[in-house]
Amino acid sequence: FRIPCRYSLSHWLEFSFCFPEIHGISFRIQISVKEVLDTDVCLKLLFHLPVNYPSTLPDISVNSDQLTRAQCMDVKEKLLEQAKKHLSEPMVHDLILWVQQHLKEVIKQSAAVYGIWMLLLHLDHMRAKAKYVKTVEKWASNLRLTGRLMFMGKIILILLQGDRSSIKEYLILQKTSKIDVDSSGKKCKEKMMRILCETEVQSQHKRYHLTFEVKEYSAPEELQKEFETAGLTTIFSEFVPPLLK
Structure with a gap:
């Protein structure tokens, strides 16, 4: 009672x-x-x-x-x-x-x-976007990871923060689960994911303490501002501009 x-x-x-x-x-x-x-x-x-x-x-x-x-x-x-x-x-x-x-x-x-670990992933595409996004949100919640799933044009980025062990668990799920569908609509694993950056969160980096959010940006400047606000200007400059070409 x-x-x-x-x-x-x-x-x-x-x-x-x-x-x-x-x-x-x-x-x-x-x-x-x-x-x-x-x-x-x-x-x-x-x-x-x-x-x-x-x-x-x-x-x-x-x-x-x-x-x-x-x-x-x-x-x-x-x-x-x-x-x-x-x-x-x-x-x-x-x-x-x-x-x-x-x-x-x-x-x-x-x-x-x-220490708190940070991971930046690049996805080539999402065919079953709604289901894909829902699954990523569920994994992040279950593993108590925070961050952003970011869409800007054809660019798809996932930024995660949390325990290093949880980051590793997330990567295993991302690589081994049938999270998307292929061109014929059949469930398939993620084969076009790239790890852009994996590092320990530094003092200048903002912590996404409570939230994992899905956000869409209409221009590269908006995406850049997201990184700058989080103290990740260097990471943006090193990894994101090549994706914009």
Whole structure:
């Protein structure tokens, strides 16, 4: 069942009782932490309190649509570190307060350790455009990748940012899935994709923190401005002009 949650930044609190005398108690709490990544971040925390809690640490799971898997793992590890400091005393309330106060710091440390990767792809064509676009959006969402799918005339570019492991997973999907159709309308794999650039995001590069957007541009100047706004002027100059010829 769900009950109103007293935390001012929280949306809901859900308890699950399953033979508590044997298995303990599990509950989920969703909190919104403000001013992280230049926006609010919604955290979904799952706590499982074993029968002998608080003498035993709780199991904790962390999920967020705004954070990468690596970042969620880092938040979980930091929460467990804090939990050890409160062993043998009730701790959930303190852990929630701690993550609200320190989430931004944890994410910055995570970025410093893992880095954020960027990938720029060029596609030759899309015959089944609507389905193709929908599939790319789904992959980006599932892998928590952000960026742009860009159309300008006959030019098709995909710019992705996220965990390097997620970037690699995306490339595997792009290369091995039957994502388009051939000239006869039969499903086929993407054979005309080129990797223009794959690199770690630098300090001058803007992060697309929350969104993967599909955008169309009517002129090269508009496309160039998109790159310039993202701090990717050098990448545009090196890789895109040859495609315009």
